[in-house]
Amino acid sequence: MTRVNLITGFLGSGKTTTLRHLLAGKPAGENWAVLVNEFGEIGIDGALLAESGAVLKEIPGGCMCCVNGLPMQVGLNMLLKQAKPDRLLIEPTGLGHPKQILDMLSAAVYQPWIDLRATLCLLDPRQLADRRVVENENFRDQLAAADIIIANKQDRWEEADQRALQLWHQATAPSRPLILTSHGQIDAELLDQPRTNLQTLPKPAHHSHQSQSGLAALKLDDNARWRRALNQGQGYQACGWIFDSETVFDTIGLLEWARLAPVTRVKGVLRIAEGLVSINRQGADFHIETRQITPPDSRIELIHEDPVNWNLLQTNLLSLRL
Incomplete structure (x- = not known):
C-alpha cells in the first residue's frame, strides 16, 4: 500500500523547495514518486525535481483539480501501477482547489491501494497582508483542508508578518499544528502523521482554463528551436x-x-x-x-x-x- 501526502500551498509558498528537501532525505530502501501539477503548460517542476531519485509524473495546465479530474486519475493510476511507490507526494498547482483531489484520494476504489496521510499546506505569512490573495477561494480552502500548516520563508518575515500569522492561526486554525521554517526544511516524520482534518470543504466556484492541457509537459516538435x-x-x-x-x-x-x-x-x-x-x-x-x-x-x-x-x-x- 502506498502512503500518500498532498502538499498544497498558494503561488510562491515554497512547495517545490519543500519537495526537494523531503526527497533529499528519502530513505535509501524506499521507492518514492511525485505527481506534480502546474498552472502553466511548460512544466518547470519536473526539471527541478529530475535528479531527486523519485519517479516523476507531470500534469500541466492546472487541470489536476478540475471537476472531471481525468488527468489526475490517469496520472495517479499510472504511478500506482507502474512505479508501485512506497510513498507518493502530490503537489497541485498553487492555484488549485484541494476538494476534488482529496475526494478522489478518499474514494473507495483507491482504499485498497493508498494510505492517505496528513495534508501539508505551505503558507508564506507575508501573503496574509495581500487582500487579493487572502480573498482567493483556493488560498483559503488550501489552508482549511490542511492537517498541518507549514509557515515557510521565516528568514524573510518582518515582525508584522509574525503577528499576522499568530492572529490568523488563533482565529482560524488554533487546533492544527503550525510549523515555522525556512527554505521548506521540515521533518520528514510529518509525512507519517495521520489525516485528522476531515471537515467538508465547500464545492469550489466553477472555473475554466483556456489551455492545451494534456497528460505531459510541453515538448518541442522535431525541428522547432x-x-x-x-x-x-x-x-x-x-x-x-x-x-x-x-x-x-x-x-x-x-x-x-x-x-x-x-x-x-x-x-x-x-x-x-x-x-x-x-x-x-x-x-x-x-x-x-x-x-x-x-x-x-x-x-x-x-x-x-x-x-x-x-x-x-x-x-x-x-x-x-x-
Missing part, C-alpha cells in the same frame, strides 16, 4: 517558453530579464554558458541556483494577475540567446 504556450483561468494568466538543448542564454541578461519582468511569478530552468541556472521569483523574492550540468532543454514560465505584453517580453527574451 523554441515554442510558447499560454494558459489563463481563475483570474491569472501564464506564459511559458521551451527552448531546445542547443540554445544558450546570456547569464547576466537573463537574470535581469527575470528580475525586472512585470509579473508576480517567474520560474525557470535554463541553459547558460556556465551550465544550468534555475530561477525562482515570487514578487521581489529572487532566488537563483547554478549547476555545472547541461539540461535537456530550457524552460521558463511567468504568471500574473493582470494582462501582460507577452510579445514584448518574448522579444527581449529571444534577444538574450547566444
